[in-house]
Amino acid sequence: MRSMFKASVAALGLTAITAGGAIADGHGLSGDLKIFLDTSNPAPRATMEAMIADFAEIHPNLNIETTVIDREAYKTQIRNFLTADAPDVATWYAANRMRPYVEAGLFEDVSDLWAEPEIAENLASTKGAMTIDDKQWGVPYTYYQWGVYYRKDIYEELGLSEPSNWDEFKANCQAIVDSGRSCFTIGSKFLWTAGGWFDYLNLRTNGFDFHMDMAAGDVEWTDDRVRQTFANWRELIDMGAFVENHQNYSWQEALPFMVNGESAGYLMGNFAVAPLREAGLTDDQLDFYQFPAINPDVALAEDAPTDTFHIPSGATNKEAAREFLRFVVSSNVQTEINNGQNLGQLPVNAASAVDNDKFLNEGFAMLSTNSPGGVAQFFDRDFPAEMAAEAMQGFQEFMVFPDNLDDILNRLESVRQRVYQ
Amino acid sequence: MTLAPQTEIDRQGRGWYKRNEIAVTPWLFLAPAILFFAVYVIIPIFQSINLSFYNWDGLGEKTWVGLDNYVQLADDPAFEVSLWNNVKWLVFYLLAIPAGLFIALFLNQTVTGIRLYKSLFFFPFVISQVVVGLVFSWFYLPNEGLLNGILGLVGLGPINVLGDPTLATYGIIAAGLWPQTAYCMILYLTGLNAVDPEQVEAARLDGAKGWKMLWYVIVPQLKPATFIAFVVTIIGALRSFDLISIMTNGGPFGQTRVLSFYMFEKALAEFGFRMGYGAAIAVVLFLIMLVFIAYFLWSMWQEERAR
Numbered sequence: 001m002r003s004m005f006k007a008s009v010a011a012l013g014l015t016a017i018t019a020g021g022a023i024a025d026g027h028g029l030s031g032d033l034k035i036f037l038d039t040s041n042p043a044p045r046a047t048m049e050a051m052i053a054d055f056a057e058i059h060p061n062l063n064i065e066t067t068v069i070d071r072e073a074y075k076t077q078i079r080n081f082l083t084a085d086a087p088d089v090a091t092w093y094a095a096n097r098m099r100p101y102v103e104a105g106l107f108e109d110v111s112d113l114w115a116e117p118e119i120a121e122n123l124a125s126t127k128g129a130m131t132i133d134d135k136q137w138g139v140p141y142t143y144y145q146w147g148v149y150y151r152k153d154i155y156e157e158l159g160l161s162e163p164s165n166w167d168e169f170k171a172n173c174q175a176i177v178d179s180g181r182s183c184f185t186i187g188s189k190f191l192w193t194a195g196g197w198f199d200y201l202n203l204r205t206n207g208f209d210f211h212m213d214m215a216a217g218d219v220e221w222t223d224d225r226v227r228q229t230f231a232n233w234r235e236l237i238d239m240g241a242f243v244e245n246h247q248n249y250s251w252q253e254a255l256p257f258m259v260n261g262e263s264a265g266y267l268m269g270n271f272a273v274a275p276l277r278e279a280g281l282t283d284d285q286l287d288f289y290q291f292p293a294i295n296p297d298v299a300l301a302e303d304a305p306t307d308t309f310h311i312p313s314g315a316t317n318k319e320a321a322r323e324f325l326r327f328v329v330s331s332n333v334q335t336e337i338n339n340g341q342n343l344g345q346l347p348v349n350a351a352s353a354v355d356n357d358k359f360l361n362e363g364f365a366m367l368s369t370n371s372p373g374g375v376a377q378f379f380d381r382d383f384p385a386e387m388a389a390e391a392m393q394g395f396q397e398f399m400v401f402p403d404n405l406d407d408i409l410n411r412l413e414s415v416r417q418r419v420y421q
Numbered sequence: 422m423t424l425a426p427q428t429e430i431d432r433q434g435r436g437w438y439k440r441n442e443i444a445v446t447p448w449l450f451l452a453p454a455i456l457f458f459a460v461y462v463i464i465p466i467f468q469s470i471n472l473s474f475y476n477w478d479g480l481g482e483k484t485w486v487g488l489d490n491y492v493q494l495a496d497d498p499a500f501e502v503s504l505w506n507n508v509k510w511l512v513f514y515l516l517a518i519p520a521g522l523f524i525a526l527f528l529n530q531t532v533t534g535i536r537l538y539k540s541l542f543f544f545p546f547v548i549s550q551v552v553v554g555l556v557f558s559w560f561y562l563p564n565e566g567l568l569n570g571i572l573g574l575v576g577l578g579p580i581n582v583l584g585d586p587t588l589a590t591y592g593i594i595a596a597g598l599w600p601q602t603a604y605c606m607i608l609y610l611t612g613l614n615a616v617d618p619e620q621v622e623a624a625r626l627d628g629a630k631g632w633k634m635l636w637y638v639i640v641p642q643l644k645p646a647t648f649i650a651f652v653v654t655i656i657g658a659l660r661s662f663d664l665i666s667i668m669t670n671g672g673p674f675g676q677t678r679v680l681s682f683y684m685f686e687k688a689l690a691e692f693g694f695r696m697g698y699g700a701a702i703a704v705v706l707f708l709i710m711l712v713f714i715a716y717f718l719w720s721m722w723q724e725e726r727a728r
Binding site for chain 2: 072075076079083100101103104106189190191244245247248380385386388389393394396397400411418
């Protein structure tokens with residue numbers, strides 16, 4: 001193990017002499033290693049390819065073959081290649097999104113890796129998301145926070161500050177609406193953005209455990225506590241908090257409202273920061289706050305979707321695959337791939353350094369110290385696929401026609417009864 | 422007398438193929454087509470029908486559920502919406518036929534540059550459905566779209582065509598009509614070339630003009646073109662998938678789905694993988710198509726017999 005880490009440091013350090021030492025250390029692995037990636041966007045793709053090149057340098061006898069598949073296409077192709085022509089390592093997502101493959105026996109149990117002290121100690125925070133039936137089925141390689149990204153300059157113009165509770169949140173929003181803007185931009189054409197709003201409103205209204213009970217199908221959608229979540233949501237809708245016609249836009253198409261100052265905020269994942277910066281917002285204009293408490297009795301909990309690496313059970317070179325997984329989660333590699341030049345997200349290894357970026361620092365602090373309730377993945381990753389699809393469609397309908405709530409909840413309840421039978 | 426044994430010897434002397442050449446050769450030529458048609462069309466139809474009686478996520482074990490998928494379909498509101506949308510598509514998409522006819526009649530004249538006008542009218546059929554969908558979704562944009570700009574000029578309030586569940590399907594059909602009208606127009610333009618000038622002359626002598634001329638003299642002669650236009654338009658209406666996917670992705674809240682799109686969502690999309698349920702939808706769609714296929718085959722057969 002130790003020599004492994006030294007090796008990765010060396011490889012990343014890119015000094016010829018230590019790299020030579022690394023090669024000597026890693027002569028044990030040979031054969032082919034097939035890696036399938038869904039990181040098809042340019043920046044993540046380059047990051048992954050550089051990381052794999054570093055790994056290849058440590059293991060010169062290993063013949064690594066990398067295949068990058070379009071991120072959306074990957075979601076359907078994974079079913080084919082896991083059963084037909086399994087690679088040795090594949091990317092995917094944590095929690096319920098990996099359950100179908102775990103239950104079909106297509107992912108390798110990697111609990112042995114999680115028993116190793118390096119991983120057990122440093123990756124404890126994401127262990128829950130990787131666990132099904134008390135076993136771990138992969139390792140995370142990156143995650144990112146969700147929260148409210150807002151236009152600081154608009155808040156300052158209106159004399160507002162970051163809200164610390166629900167009343168302030170609504171009062172801020174009212175002030176923004178009165179100034180002729182909408183409080184939040186959102187594009188719900190592809191539905192999942194509305195899932196983010198439900199996650200936060202439900203986590204703040206009923207708490208993490210209740211939310212997870214819902215995901216497990218133990219709570220009726222017509223329950224009064226669920227209705228309370230929607231009642232809180234409706235307060236915002238009736239206020240005019242959300243940008244109009246959001247059902248027409250994708251999340252990217254909703255960005256210009258914030259850039260142009262027509263909307264003051266965006267409940268989003270940290271990946272929204274890059275396009276907002278590219279559109280010309282400076283760090284003086286753009287800031288972040290944690291979604292405030294609604295019900296003071298429940299502990300704050302956050303959404304932090306985690307992207308993962310898995311070993312398919314049909315892999316041929318599982319020894320090299322395990323070594324690759326160790327390499328990916330090691331603290332130095334984590335520091336490197338998650339920094340601002342690469343993925344620009346949070347490292348999963350507690351011993352890693354977070355890049356010096358305002359949003360990453362705030363997110364890291366929030367997730368490590370101010371999320372006592374727990375960390376959820378995201379609506380469409382925590383809830384079973386079919387439930388998530390129906391529910392997110394219902395959320396969109398609710399945001400456009402709040403009066404349809406009873407109809408929507410009855411429909412979701414009947415879906416729940418079928419999905420979790 | 423001497424000839425008969427000769428042929429007898431001949432027959433025996435030749436191989437089996439030679440003896441049956443006339444009967445076998447057509448089948449040999451047909452064999453590759455039959456093979457591919459069976460493997461890629463006929464067998465999958467029966468596989469789908471079979472699959473629709475199972476619950477299957479595409480990975481694990483199939484479980485036999487009998488008619489359960491169909492029972493669920495019967496009270497699935499999303500299925501009902503999709504079915505009705507299919508009906509709307511079938512009915513309103515047919516507007517492409519009269520529209521194409523009138524444009525063709527309009528363009529069937531000899532003035533300078535008519536070729537240019539014809540190609541301009543035909544242009545929308547050449548561009549991809551995806552581009553048509555994008556162009557129309559920008560046209561319909563609630564705030565900055567051209568449609569609302571025009572409506573604003575005559576003092577009508579802004580409407581969000583694709584965001585309004587009652588309007589969205591019609592909005593997409595209108596987008597689909599644009600290239601389909603062009604297609605029907607081309608069919609009629611070629612058809613008009615074949616119209617017999619003597620019959621027109623005779624009708625004119627008998628005092629027919631205007632609508633009567635069109636309805637009793639021209640349109641009957643265009644029957645073959647009308648038949649083809651009808652076939653391609655029905656097929657086009659049933660494969661309206663790409664426009665829907667580009668313009669609304671089935672939304673808002675699933676109100677613009679058609680059966681093919683719903684089947685895709687349930688069986689093959691990101692949150693789908695209910696293969697049995699998807700197959701059941703496919704079977705229903707197939708039965709609808711079967712009505713049209715039967716009609717097309719029947720009318721082609723009638724045509725053949727009339728000759």
